[in-house]
Amino acid sequence: MKSNAKKILLISSDQRINRSVKELSILLHAELDVREHTAETVVYASANPWNLIIIHASKKISSIFELCRHIKSKNLSFCQIIVVSEVSNLEVLAGCLNNGADDFIIFPWNTVECFARATAAINRVEQVARMLASPDRLDHPAAIPKHLPNNNSSDNGSHDYIFAGDVRLCPLKREISIAEQVLQVTRTEFLLFSYLAENITRPCSSTELLRNVLGYDDDNYLPSLHSHVSRLRRKIKLSRTTTIETIWCYGYRVLTHQEDTCISG
Numbered sequence: 001m002k003s004n005a006k007k008i009l010l011i012s013s014d015q016r017i018n019r020s021v022k023e024l025s026i027l028l029h030a031e032l033d034v035r036e037h038t039a040e041t042v043v044y045a046s047a048n049p050w051n052l053i054i055i056h057a058s059k060k061i062s063s064i065f066e067l068c069r070h071i072k073s074k075n076l077s078f079c080q081i082i083v084v085s086e087v088s089n090l091e092v093l094a095g096c097l098n099n100g101a102d103d104f105i106i107f108p109w110n111t112v113e114c115f116a117r118a119t120a121a122i123n124r125v126e127q128v129a130r131m132l133a134s135p136d137r138l139d140h141p142a143a144i145p146k147h148l149p150n151n152n153s154s155d156n157g158s159h160d161y162i163f164a165g166d167v168r169l170c171p172l173k174r175e176i177s178i179a180e181q182v183l184q185v186t187r188t189e190f191l192l193f194s195y196l197a198e199n200i201t202r203p204c205s206s207t208e209l210l211r212n213v214l215g216y217d218d219d220n221y222l223p224s225l226h227s228h229v230s231r232l233r234r235k236i237k238l239s240r241t242t243t244i245e246t247i248w249c250y251g252y253r254v255l256t257h258q259e260d261t262c263i264s265g
Helices: 015-027 039-047 061-073 090-098 111-133 187-198 206-214 219-238
Strands: 006-011 030-035 052-057 080-085 103-106 160-164 167-170 175-178 242-247 251-256
Touching: 006 015, 006 039, 015 030, 015 111, 030 039, 039 061, 052 061, 052 111, 061 080, 061 090, 080 090, 080 111, 090 103, 090 219, 103 111, 160 187, 167 187, 175 187, 175 219, 187 206, 187 219, 187 251, 206 219, 206 251, 219 242
Parallel strands: 006 030, 006 052, 052 080, 080 103
Antiparallel strands: 160 167, 167 175, 242 251
């Protein structure tokens, strides 16, 4: 495969779906690799970089859930997964999405709609790839976390602070403050913002945050992560420079702006 070509992996043994996806890959100017759903294919899917993986949900739907989880857990959380099914079933749809799939399409499909969905999925992958390729791209030098000693000493000695724009974190006290105002945050909210601030030069995937902050290896806990981020985002609205940005279908990052150009809210 050419290194700069779009790469699609189709996991299917249905000839009708294979023909339709082959036509789709031609429209997308993408290189297509077709594999049947075997143990070797699971390893192959996880070991290679893909812009898009299309999975035919045929018989054992539980194996499709497991495949989606496996791909997302092997540092491929930025790879988009579309599940194709010949049955319109809300429970199957919800199960696929909850286990890592990014989209769900009923077959036979409308070619125009399917092309639009696949294009959007590939565009999301390329957007994240560009961000990861330029980890030092920041909106302002103030975005770089700095560990600075506190000028005011205490019985415990000086504290180390982490700065993200005008937001200050004190790991020793587990405090987040903005303009000397201490925010009321939970332990998880503090750890979450601290992790994002420490990794401010890159976006953090939801799977990474689940594992390293919340302590879960199961993507079924993603709603809990989203809830923590939502509450934390509301609490730091006092900041004139700092926001938590959502990277669609990937995760989050702390984003800072110059104060005079920051748009509040």
